[in-house]
Amino acid sequence: MNRVIVTGASGLLGRAIHKIFEADPEWEVTGLAKNRARGGLVCHDLLDADATCDLLREERPAVVIHSAATRQPDLCEGQPEHTRALNVTATSTLCEAARAIGAWLLYISTDYVFDGSSPPYFPDDPPHPLNAYGKSKLAGEEATLQADSENTILRVPILYGEVEVLEESSVTVIARTLLDSRPNKMDHWAVRHPTLVDDVGEACLALARVCFTSKRSCSGRWHFSGGEAMTKYDMAMAMARAVDLDASHLQPDDRPPAGAPRPRDCSLDCSGLDTLVRLRRTPFAKNIGAFLKPHLP
Numbered sequence: 001m002n003r004v005i006v007t008g009a010s011g012l013l014g015r016a017i018h019k020i021f022e023a024d025p026e027w028e029v030t031g032l033a034k035n036r037a038r039g040g041l042v043c044h045d046l047l048d049a050d051a052t053c054d055l056l057r058e059e060r061p062a063v064v065i066h067s068a069a070t071r072q073p074d075l076c077e078g079q080p081e082h083t084r085a086l087n088v089t090a091t092s093t094l095c096e097a098a099r100a101i102g103a104w105l106l107y108i109s110t111d112y113v114f115d116g117s118s119p120p121y122f123p124d125d126p127p128h129p130l131n132a133y134g135k136s137k138l139a140g141e142e143a144t145l146q147a148d149s150e151n152t153i154l155r156v157p158i159l160y161g162e163v164e165v166l167e168e169s170s171v172t173v174i175a176r177t178l179l180d181s182r183p184n185k186m187d188h189w190a191v192r193h194p195t196l197v198d199d200v201g202e203a204c205l206a207l208a209r210v211c212f213t214s215k216r217s218c219s220g221r222w223h224f225s226g227g228e229a230m231t232k233y234d235m236a237m238a239m240a241r242a243v244d245l246d247a248s249h250l251q252p253d254d255r256p257p258a259g260a261p262r263p264r265d266c267s268l269d270c271s272g273l274d275t276l277v278r279l280r281r282t283p284f285a286k287n288i289g290a291f292l293k294p295h296l297p
Helices: 012-022 049-059 073-078 080-101 132-147 172-179 197-212 232-243 271-276 284-295
Strands: 002-007 027-033 063-066 104-110 152-156 184-187 220-223 250-253
Touching: 002 012, 002 049, 002 197, 012 027, 012 197, 049 080, 063 080, 063 197, 073 080, 073 132, 080 104, 080 132, 104 132, 104 197, 132 152, 152 197, 172 184, 172 232, 172 284, 184 232, 220 271, 232 250, 232 284
Parallel strands: 002 027, 002 063, 063 104, 104 152, 152 220, 184 250
Antiparallel strands: none
8 A cells, every 4th residue: 555645635625635545545645734634634834844854754655745835826925935935945845855765746836837928838838927826836846856856746727626615715715706796896807727626636646546556657747727718707607507696796807807916828738647647627517506505695
């Protein structure tokens, strides 16, 4: 049985990755979390370098899935030191600790490493992040491959899934505007590919199987995303239909959103990963209603 550590295992993406690996009998999973360490997760602060090195030496995993990160672009823009500490410095420490025990590390990155001016983006296209979040994740990618060229980067876009609160995902939080009947404008400028975290978890498991079952290299950078190009306004309309809510008070806004600069369209070309493994892409309308209904009045 292979041992795997999942960082950020209490977060939206980390929970899904942890669940996918836990359901596979080939894997023994240890989930790390800081603020919401419960349900068998190990409380661990990735900013404590010595503790991270000690933990990996004790656990000796074959695989580390690094999904922990500071993700909100506006928050990252206002807290550059904390963002770099978690997204870059802690990543570098984790990668060095993994290399010391011979573990393969899969680093979850973002489509925001690109500027959105010339989609679709292939994994080898030159990155050009526009905001502090994208810059920190790109630096994390570089630290990951510098520590061990056999490590892997998986870039993904905006994520959604089963949330504890609507605000946990920048997708599901859109439902708040549906519940407020006052006239409001919704971003209809940035094109995104909303991606189900369970599908990302399956992609992580598939990459791990390539390494440890097929014994094939999957090092370097890969892309995975949902198949539907949507603005946040498009997502709001789909949500309204899914849960039978009125959306007539929402108007499309064709201007760039306020706050940290966002790319216009970071569509990822995923053909490389699709050639390597067979993956599922869940249509947005299929499950979004079920994720929203527990949080609606």
